[in-house]
Amino acid sequence: MQPTSRAFQANARAGLANDTLQKALAMARTGFPLKRAEAVARLPEFEDLREAGRAIKDHTLAHLDFYLERYERNVLVSGGQVHWVRNAEEARAAVLAICRSVGAKTVTKGKSMVAEEIALNDFLEANEITAVETDLGEYIIQLRHEPPSHIIAPAIHLVKEQVADAFRAAHTELDPARVLADPRQMCDEAREVLRPRFLAADVGITGANFLVAETGSSIIVTNEGNGDLTQTLPRVHIVMASLEKIVPTLEDAATLLRLLARSATGQEFSSYTTVSTGPRRPGDLDGPEQYHVVLLDNGRSELLGGEFQDMLRCIRCAACMNHCPVYSAVGGHAYGWVYPGPMGAVLTPSLIGIGEAGHLPNASTFCGRCESVCPMKIPLPRMMRYWREREFAQKLSPKAYRSGLSLWAWVVRRPALYRAAFGLAGRVLGWAGRRRGRFRSLPLARGWTLVRDMPAPEGRTFHSLWAQRQKAGSGR
Amino acid sequence: MSAARDDILGRVRDALKRGPLDPEQAQELDRRLAEHRRNLVPQRAAALDHAGRVALFAAMAEEVQATVARVAAPDAVPEEVARYLASENLPAELVMAPDPALDTLPWETRPLLRIRRGRAEAGDNVSLTPCLAAIAETGTLMLVSGADTPTTLNFLPDTHIVVVRGEQVVASYEDGWDLIRARAGSSNQPQAMPRTINFITGPSRTGDIEQRIQLGAHGPRRLHIIVIDES
Numbered sequence: 001m002q003p004t005s006r007a008f009q010a011n012a013r014a015g016l017a018n019d020t021l022q023k024a025l026a027m028a029r030t031g032f033p034l035k036r037a038e039a040v041a042r043l044p045e046f047e048d049l050r051e052a053g054r055a056i057k058d059h060t061l062a063h064l065d066f067y068l069e070r071y072e073r074n075v076l077v078s079g080g081q082v083h084w085v086r087n088a089e090e091a092r093a094a095v096l097a098i099c100r101s102v103g104a105k106t107v108t109k110g111k112s113m114v115a116e117e118i119a120l121n122d123f124l125e126a127n128e129i130t131a132v133e134t135d136l137g138e139y140i141i142q143l144r145h146e147p148p149s150h151i152i153a154p155a156i157h158l159v160k161e162q163v164a165d166a167f168r169a170a171h172t173e174l175d176p177a178r179v180l181a182d183p184r185q186m187c188d189e190a191r192e193v194l195r196p197r198f199l200a201a202d203v204g205i206t207g208a209n210f211l212v213a214e215t216g217s218s219i220i221v222t223n224e225g226n227g228d229l230t231q232t233l234p235r236v237h238i239v240m241a242s243l244e245k246i247v248p249t250l251e252d253a254a255t256l257l258r259l260l261a262r263s264a265t266g267q268e269f270s271s272y273t274t275v276s277t278g279p280r281r282p283g284d285l286d287g288p289e290q291y292h293v294v295l296l297d298n299g300r301s302e303l304l305g306g307e308f309q310d311m312l313r314c315i316r317c318a319a320c321m322n323h324c325p326v327y328s329a330v331g332g333h334a335y336g337w338v339y340p341g342p343m344g345a346v347l348t349p350s351l352i353g354i355g356e357a358g359h360l361p362n363a364s365t366f367c368g369r370c371e372s373v374c375p376m377k378i379p380l381p382r383m384m385r386y387w388r389e390r391e392f393a394q395k396l397s398p399k400a401y402r403s404g405l406s407l408w409a410w411v412v413r414r415p416a417l418y419r420a421a422f423g424l425a426g427r428v429l430g431w432a433g434r435r436r437g438r439f440r441s442l443p444l445a446r447g448w449t450l451v452r453d454m455p456a457p458e459g460r461t462f463h464s465l466w467a468q469r470q471k472a473g474s475g476r
Numbered sequence: 477m478s479a480a481r482d483d484i485l486g487r488v489r490d491a492l493k494r495g496p497l498d499p500e501q502a503q504e505l506d507r508r509l510a511e512h513r514r515n516l517v518p519q520r521a522a523a524l525d526h527a528g529r530v531a532l533f534a535a536m537a538e539e540v541q542a543t544v545a546r547v548a549a550p551d552a553v554p555e556e557v558a559r560y561l562a563s564e565n566l567p568a569e570l571v572m573a574p575d576p577a578l579d580t581l582p583w584e585t586r587p588l589l590r591i592r593r594g595r596a597e598a599g600d601n602v603s604l605t606p607c608l609a610a611i612a613e614t615g616t617l618m619l620v621s622g623a624d625t626p627t628t629l630n631f632l633p634d635t636h637i638v639v640v641r642g643e644q645v646v647a648s649y650e651d652g653w654d655l656i657r658a659r660a661g662s663s664n665q666p667q668a669m670p671r672t673i674n675f676i677t678g679p680s681r682t683g684d685i686e687q688r689i690q691l692g693a694h695g696p697r698r699l700h701i702i703v704i705d706e707s
Contacts, residue, residue: 024686031687045518052515065488066497066505078669084481136693137684153684160685183685191694198694199598214509215669225680225695228631232672243484248509250656254649255515265683268536269614272695273675280671283623285574285595287671297484305491 001119001147003352005336008359015330021157025331028156032322035266036373043262053259054377056252057313061304067213067246068295074216078278080291087298088118094294095120095205095238099129102236102290104202110220110227111135112207113151113316114240114296116338117351120205131205132197134226136190143170149332151339152264152318157331160186194226204230204288208241209315210256211293214249217277218293221260221270228274237276237288243300244312250275256315259375263317299351307386311346313376318343320370320380326363335360342370342380349387358396361387419463426457433457512657514650521612521647529612530645534703536615540678541691542699549704553639554586556702557604561589564698566635570602571595575624578606578639595626596633603629603636603696608659609652610640610703614677617701618652620659621672630674636696638676640703649675 004011015021040046060067072082083094091114099107107124109115109131121131121142133142137155141148143166148154155163164180171193180186206227208218218239220227231237247253261267280287303312321327321341332340337357339347345360361384370380391397392405412418433439433456441449448454489495497505521529534544545556561568568586572578574593583591596603605625609618617638621627630636646652652675660668680695691697 027686043518043520045516048516049518056515062492063497063505064492065485066502068485068488070506070509084478084484086480086483090480134694135684136682140684153687155684156687158685163685183688184690186685187682187690187693191692194694195598214512217669223680224682224693225631226693228627228674229694232627232631243488248505249512250653251512251514251650254653257649258518267677268540269616269675269677271540271676271678271681273616273677275669275673275675276671277669278671281622284621284671285623285626286628287621287626295484297487301484301487301491304488305493 003337003356005348005357005360008334008336008363011334011336012330015334020159021331024157024159025328029328036263036319039262039266049258050375050377052255053375056247056255057376060246060248061312067248071211071213071216071246075293078216080278083292083294085294085296091118091294091296092120092123096127098238098292099203102202104129106130106201107203107205108132108134108198108201108230110206110230111138112240114207114242116148134194134230135224139190140166150318151316198229198233201234203236203238204234205238205240206231208239208245210247210253211241211245212250212253213246215277217275219253219275221273223271225272228272231276232287235288236290239293242296260315260317263319263375303350308350308383310378313378314343315376317375319373323369323373325365325367346380346383354387354391355396358391423461426461430457517648517650529647530642533610533612533615533645537701540615542678542701544701546703546705551582553581553702554583557637558586558589560700566602570604571600573605573625573629575606596628600633603633605629605638607638607640609655610645611649611652612645613648617676619674620670622670627672631695634696635698637700640701642705
């Protein structure tokens with residue numbers, strides 16, 4: 001997918017002005033946070049589990065080479081294959097080679113953010129292989145030819161009328177006079193339309209929430225059961241996963257699974273958690289004959305060992321975006337690439353470059369909700385600040401912003417000048433605004449006063465009050 | 477091995493500022509893998525006695541829209557299956573896992589039940605399977621694939637009926653892993669793993685349209701659990 005992150009500001013304005021989007025976001029704003037809070041309150045050990053989860057991931061990342069090798073060995077022992085790929089291009093080529101080797105015409109897909117990251121569907125279509133998304137949300141956005149706007153609820157930006165329109169346009173074989181007023185009817189229609197696609201597919205592609213080094217297993221977590229039909233019915237199962245999905249043991253996976261569903265949808269456990277190890281066994285009546293893992297780096301190894309390493313703990317639960325005031329206001333498409341919200345603001349610059357995605361780490365109020373709900377305790381605001389520093393150091397931010405910031409730095413490093421200048425400015429503004437007590441507009445502060453009034457300063461500055469207080473204190 | 481593989485492992489080691497682990501460190505980590513040490517396991521189910529766990533399992537499963545029936549003995553299962561199908565207005569016809577334990581149940585007492593044994597096919601409406609365990613903590617069933625337990629039974633039909641023997645109810649997922657390892661005898665071989673382990677918590681669902689939960693997205697719309705309370 002071609003990133004539009006450079007246009008974040010225009011994207012965000014368009015999102016704010018889009019009434020349908022705002023209606024859809026309003027429904028999402030309350031639902032997820034409320035359910036998560038209830039699920040967390042029900043499990044007294046939740047905080048301790050977060051700490052345990054962080055420790056597991058930190059341990060794994062510190063020994064990632066070892067666990068990757070053990071994982072690979074155990075996939076091979078169980079009869080599967082591992083395809084190591086450095087980047088999106090190699091990943092697409094690996095998937096295509098597997099599909100061609102079995103003469104595949106259609107593939108079904110469970111939800112995979114890594115597949116979105118490498119823009120797999122377009123590539124398969126260009127190579128005359130039909131890719132069918134089977135997760136309801138992914139299916140809807142595939143019909144609408146648009147990217148997901150959320151990492152666990154890809155169609156969260158839509159209202160049901162838009163889904164009905166997409167279904168009418170695509171399912172031309174069905175009665176045009178049918179009623180499609182309720183999500184129930186649309187869900188049934190998707191089930192009916194997709195069932196034959198599941199049965200006909202030659203290859204099934206899923207993502208992975210976790211890869212288990214101990215056993216060579218991949219784990220997916222879903223609610224619909226589409227990922228299971230995708231990997232059970234076709235002859236070939238391909239797992240798309242990035243390096244950091246590794247955990248050492250099944251016990252470690254269990255700990256992270258306890259955090260994942262509660263943080264994501266507020267469920268105690270998702271409907272389906274599926275552990276897959278190799279192809280079908282002798283005597284099995286179903287299951288794939290081939291099991292492939294496409295193991296993708298695509299920038300992960302560059303995050304390791306540096307200031308962004310903590311981001312590799314991310315388990316893609318989406319709690320950060322569900323609790324983000326910016327995401328909730330502008331929606332996921334504004335971020336312009338695959339990963340939106342706070343986790344996207346940190347991850348996207350590392351995958352497509354800070355030059356391309358510089359707006360994203362700036363699109364934050366630093367309220368800190370994302371970090372406070374992150375099950376893996378990832379310091380998201382701090383890492384957004386790292387990106388801002390890099391952006392500044394690489395002279396990528398707008399010139400006016402940089403010279404303004406330099407001027408500011410020059411002034412605040414001179415305390416006497418700062419106090420004099422701001423004491424004076426405060427008095428002038430206080431005098432000018434003495435009647436109304438606020439300003440409707442101010443020169444140099446239009447960005448502020450466009451949407452709210454600026455209160456006029458009153459009384460003395462903080463610094464002089466503080467100095468007085470210190471003096472009084474020392475006299476005691 | 478591929479150039480990409482060596483390249484990626486090389487980059488990982490560069491980032492970690494070291495070469496491959498020395499044999500001693502590797503041994504230490506292999507020990508960690510073999511130990512299967514449990515992390516924190518919530519008290520919710522662990523603190524209960526067996527009867528408490530069975531009750532918790534049933535309550536948690538019902539909370540996520542599964543239905544639970546408790547019967548006093550294995551012999552009562554065919555009757556409960558027939559009763560459930562009639563109560564849901566479903567035809568008395570099902571596909572059953574070719575599992576020896578299910579076969580020993582007195583199906584002849586319900587001659588009107590038409591039963592096929594095998595994997596599920598596209599037209600099957602109702603399936604009946606055993607399970608490996610039932611996890612009290614979250615009302616989760618644990619099913620494994622095998623010659624006697626094809627995975628398609630868990631997903632293709634509209635209605636999935638699962639038989640749980642009382643002693644199969646355990647506290648946690650970790651108890652489930654132990655059962656998998658015990659089944660295979662050897663505790664540390666990946667072959668001990670079946671092709672597929674399905675943890676199933678309630679019927680299939682989606683909230684993808686306006687976050688309004690609908691049951692039966694692609695998998696079963698109904699999940700009925702029959703717990704045999706043997707003393």
